[in-house]
Amino acid sequence: MALQPVSASRPATIHDIAALCGVAPSTVSRALSTPDRVNIRTRERIQAAAVELNYTPNSQAKALSSGKTGAVGVLVPDITNPFYFDLIRGTQLQLKAAGYTQLLVDTEESDEVEASAIQQLRKSADGLIVGASRLTDEALLAARAAMPLVAINRDVPDVPAVIIDTPAATGQALDHLISLGHTKVAYVSGPVSSQSNARRWDALSLASEERGIEVVKLGPFAPKTQSGAAAADTAVHSGATACIVFNDLIAIGMLQRLRERGVRVPGDMSIVGCDDIFGADFCNPPLTTMSSPIEQAGRVAVTMLLAQLDPLRGGGARSRSVMPTHLTVRASTAAAPST
Amino acid sequence: MALQPVSASRPATIHDIAALCGVAPSTVSRALSTPDRVNIRTRERIQAAAVELNYTPNSQAKALSSGKTGAVGVLVPDITNPFYFDLIRGTQLQLKAAGYTQLLVDTEESDEVEASAIQQLRKSADGLIVGASRLTDEALLAARAAMPLVAINRDVPDVPAVIIDTPAATGQALDHLISLGHTKVAYVSGPVSSQSNARRWDALSLASEERGIEVVKLGPFAPKTQSGAAAADTAVHSGATACIVFNDLIAIGMLQRLRERGVRVPGDMSIVGCDDIFGADFCNPPLTTMSSPIEQAGRVAVTMLLAQLDPLRGGGARSRSVMPTHLTVRASTAAAPST
DNA sequence: AATCGACTGACAACCGGTTGCCATCACGTG
């Protein structure tokens, strides 16, 4: 595509094209959106004029009359959480490929902000992708009833969702720690309103029971590096020799605090993070963590949403997609200290 | 605000309210947007009905008739670059406070994508914030002529801009390295299309001349951690004992590569990054870098843009804002190795 | 009491498209 300069004059409308070609505006509309409905010669004249006038359809007007906005809202609790970077990139790529615009909203980890954003977006978006919703099951179901929606990391019956299966990986993480000789493990938990957190803890306590090992729950902690200091102190005090941490942000914060306190990682304490975010590979020591295909999850969510929007093309749309997760072992885990 | 459940029925319009109150739609419109224009009793009846019907104005329709979209486009070259996280958060916060919606677009470091995004946004946004534009000066000026716009880190006459003054900090960085005894310094450069890169190099070569020290230019390299490997190898080969690097992403990548190669940082080679992004404080070793008030830059850009949009309120709107930058010394710089 | 103007509400046009419906026309068929 040639680099069209942005002209300063008023953008062209279908009326301008119509006047230039001596046809009715409705014919222009058809020539551009339902080409078969118009004689080929007229159509070509119109298309040429459209190019000449550098015509771009007004998306507002289009949305108003057709009811389709061509936009999809993407809600995330915290834009600055690197976890969501990859998610956002995934949705952005896939939406763009399908000709949709992404409306990104930061819900600030608040159910109220989230609810009002959804309300707002009912008019301005065709569908929604909701990351780690803080809404109640009922509210999410209601939202789903009002408009096409795909949840990410939120498991509610009848709400289409992409689930990153970190609970399954917690078993792997625990086995990894057991194989290193750890006998007392702590789970450093995230926000209470996070369903991922609950699911992960459930899976972990079940797994620990099966394996006959003690796992204590610490927290909750906010999913930020700054929370890592408090988490680290609590972990040390708990007497555990290894921690499975809600996410890498907290884990990285713990790493820093532990170093300050002279607690060696992994010598004195092993740390397992979750998500394998940007930074997990170059922090000190590099973090053993549960790797998630986050960007792919974003792409899958978009695909599922578009299938809802356009059932014809979507075909056999899945309403639930579970993304596998695996443990990436780096240098923050090692044999338990000998007592 | 109460948590309004999202209802499944068709959203209410001013016509619904009008019917309920037995007035004309135009009166409803005025009651809500020009309250003074309507008798207080009618107004209150209408407002009550609006609340009861859970009315939300249709932003598309509003945009179409009023010409104001209530949205601002924010263009960044790469969403997954942590530098832009902070910028995005800054713009998001400030825009939201002013009642605007943020339309985030990733231009993929491409001038073509950027130009077409701007073209697209002319209709759907009231103004634009363009981060690190890849456009030519002329194209950017033309865009500015077509719609309100604030550039970030792009210095073009007559284009309002927020400039993060990293060039000034390069002098500090160089002095820091000189004081540590370094005599051969390399500048690891970023993309050729980046104006920040050019400005930084200019400032650096000027400063080096004044101080009578040799600075060689390496690169260009893409602003990604993956480029760090190539950059590190080139830097080692150049014989320099210290590098000032285009940004922290490349610098962090270099850190990793240098460790792999057994080159000690800062023992054998000192590294200075730029931007102080997420991760610069916890990489290994923690990075000496030029800290920028990035989130603040985003907020300032929004303020400047809103002043353009609403000259009445904006008052004495500045058309250029320079954000100071300072050197944050961490552990990636130390005395030059004795030969 | 007549005049004036402020206040208030309704009507209708408009923003830029989409779409149902109808009129026209050319063509093929019986």
Add this chain to the structure above:
DNA sequence: CACGTGATGGCAACCGGTTGTCAGTCGATT
């Protein structure tokens, strides 16, 4: 040659608001 048919283009209503204009009401002024 009359008729049916499909292709093609125009008209007008509509999406949900905004806004200019006008008419009616009412109190105040002279």
